Amino acid sequence: MTMSKGVGAGLRHLLTLADLTPQSLLALLDRAQVFRTHPHNTTAFRHLLAGHAVCGLFFEPSTRTRSSFQLAAQRLGADVLHFDVATSSAGKGESDVDTLRTIEAMGVQGFVVRHPREGAVAELAGHAGPGTAVINAGDGRHAHPTQALLDMLTLRQAKGADFSRLRVLIVGDVRHSRVARSAVQALRMLGCAGIRVCAPEALLPDDEALAGSEITQDFDAAIASVDAVMMLRLQRERMQDGVVASLDDYRRDYRLDARRLGLAAPDAVVLHPGPINREVEIASDVADGPQSLILQQVANGVAVRMAVLEALLAPGTDRAE
DSSP states (O other): OOOGGGSOTTOOOBSSGGGSOHHHHHHHHHHHHHHHHOTTTTTTTTTTTTTOEEEEEESSOOSHHHHHHHHHHHHTTOEEEEEEGGGSGGGGTOOHHHHHHHHHTTTOOEEEEEESSTTHHHHHHHHSOTTOEEEEEEETTTBOHHHHHHHHHHHHHHHOSOGGGOEEEEESOOTTOHHHHHHHHHHHHTTOOEEEEEOOGGGSOSSSTTTTSEEESOHHHHTTTOSEEEEOOOOGGGOSSOOOSOHHHHHHHHOBOHHHHTTSOTTOEEEOOSOOOBTTTBOHHHHTSTTBOHHHHHHHHHHHHHHHHHHHHOTTOOOOO
16 A cells, blocks of 8 residues: 555554554644644545545544544545444444444445454454554553544644653553553654653553653652643543552642642643543643643544544545645
8 A cells, every 4th residue: 555645655554653653653743734724624625535434433432532533534525434332233242343344344444443452453453354444542551543643743733843852741540541651652753752650659550661751659750840741530440450549649649730730841731631530630720721732632633533544544645735
């Protein structure tokens, strides 16, 4: 397959950011920026995926990712299918692979898959037909590549293209967070040497996901002079282990409030992948304050997912700029 604009020759699926080179990652960000800033971005690109069909296979609940992929596919002109696990034949015992193959047989070429089990999306991709592309919209604790891409686009818009000078802090439930794993991977690919991670010991991962990062349990020390803070929620739905002993203690030690934000660089920005647990990991006045880019992240999600869908399903298509 020939990929356009340097997104990556031979790229068939997007399962993790390891599927990309730093150059193809940057090409996706560049293309997303075009989509984001085009004055007619809701209508100008509808020819790009005309005649294609995209299905969202969401085996877990989602608001931002599911909605933004839907909008992204529609703005590119694709037909969009929604898979509702609660009303599907999965409830009758149909396997995930049979579900994919059934919908694929209807002529669907693109699948956006969210699954609670690590590796499940890659397994589905392994069973996909030769003309089918699978995008990982989050699998367990493992990866969420398009979230990392939209976070990098948001950081680049705020801080410029040179990530080597950035100091970025990730705080909260890192152990259960696919967002944190993909964000660290993306920051490394873009040359960020100042990656800090802060969490209680029980909420730090037990694998090599944070290798090369500065790790601490002291939020006040970790936030000193950083350029960006990414807050994470407590993922109680995945907490079979590592549950915090006291929510009050967690708020005291790991909530981002105005005082703590004042320890960061004066122009530091705040990110959060959502959903937000207000007054748990982040105070409302910070989430809604002038340094917050949380809603900008949401807006960028549509543009990034347009770029990914285009790259996988319509490489080389004539484009309106």
